[in-house]
Amino acid sequence: MQTTTECALSKDEITRFHADGYLGPYTLCSPEEMSEIRARIDAIMNEKSATGSKSIQSRHMDRRTVYDLASHPAVVERINSLMGPDLVLWATYFWVKNPGDKEIPWHQDLNYWPIDPPINLSAWIAIDEATLENSCVNLIPGSHKKVLRHVKAGDDMAFQEMAEGVVPEKQKIVPMVLKPGQFFIFSERTLHQSNANISNKRRLGMTCRFTVPFVEIKHEKLHAGHRAILVRGTDHHRLRGRIHERRPTPKQAEKPMPRHAQAIARSLRGA
Numbered sequence: 001m002q003t004t005t006e007c008a009l010s011k012d013e014i015t016r017f018h019a020d021g022y023l024g025p026y027t028l029c030s031p032e033e034m035s036e037i038r039a040r041i042d043a044i045m046n047e048k049s050a051t052g053s054k055s056i057q058s059r060h061m062d063r064r065t066v067y068d069l070a071s072h073p074a075v076v077e078r079i080n081s082l083m084g085p086d087l088v089l090w091a092t093y094f095w096v097k098n099p100g101d102k103e104i105p106w107h108q109d110l111n112y113w114p115i116d117p118p119i120n121l122s123a124w125i126a127i128d129e130a131t132l133e134n135s136c137v138n139l140i141p142g143s144h145k146k147v148l149r150h151v152k153a154g155d156d157m158a159f160q161e162m163a164e165g166v167v168p169e170k171q172k173i174v175p176m177v178l179k180p181g182q183f184f185i186f187s188e189r190t191l192h193q194s195n196a197n198i199s200n201k202r203r204l205g206m207t208c209r210f211t212v213p214f215v216e217i218k219h220e221k222l223h224a225g226h227r228a229i230l231v232r233g234t235d236h237h238r239l240r241g242r243i244h245e246r247r248p249t250p251k252q253a254e255k256p257m258p259r260h261a262q263a264i265a266r267s268l269r270g271a
């Protein structure tokens with residue numbers, strides 16, 4: 001049986017992450033397995049959350065399907081290789097891009113976030129297929145080495161602010177074309193964007209944001225009742241008050257679909 005340490009990163013991958021600011025794609029589950037998870041996620045996005053959040057923000061707090069994806073060993077073991085053993089899942093978000101939806105401009109995530117210091121690794125998991133046409137995320141390797149000023153974005157953009165003066169040569173851009181169930185990892189400073197969705201297909205991805213226990217998270221800027229969850233290791237010093245150590249309780253969570261549980265077990269076995 002595959003142990004979780006088989007998902008740990010090699011020394012070469014860690015070196016590459018330091019040079020490029022991203023890694024991947026990696027596979028969490030097969031497209032067939034993701035199509036079952038997708039049905040559950042579609043239902044979750046259509047219901048009101050139990051925690052008062054928007055239906056697309058941090059649903060790992062109240063839905064087990066979402067928590068299980070965000071805390072999947074294929075993700076967490078790799079984050080552990082870069083960030084160490086004590087890991088806090090501080091947010092998740094569903095990035096829904098319907099046909100015709102606007103471009104997301106080049107940006108560095110730390111510009112927008114209520115965390116201090118801004119230490120973060122994100123995993124972007126493809127729920128739907130992400131292609132050039134339906135606006136996969138694009139990255140600029142090495143862009144994490146410099147923090148850029150962000151300025152007002154135009155009305156044609158999906159964000160109000162964007163990184164100043166980013167006009168990369170086309171060949172420097174890496175498109176993260178992903179099959180459902182694949183994901184990539186990137187830092188809070190890696191420049192990324194996605195074009196307008198010019199296809200007739202929705203593109204849905206979920207980001208999972210990880211940090212370490214000493215980082216302060218201003219949850220009130222996300223929504224009341226927002227909480228971080230320790231997904232691995234220990235919060236040794238409790239510098240930031242209590243970090244929740246439990247995943248969604250059975251009461252808050254839907255029962256994991258048996259086939260979903262099997263899918264996760266299969267992908268852990270490397271099947």
Ligand SMILES: O=C(O)CCC(=O)C(=O)O
Pocket residue numbers: 095097104109122124136137192193194205207
């Ligand atoms: O999904 C997208 O198009 C943008 C994602 C993004 O900006 C992020 O994950 O920080």
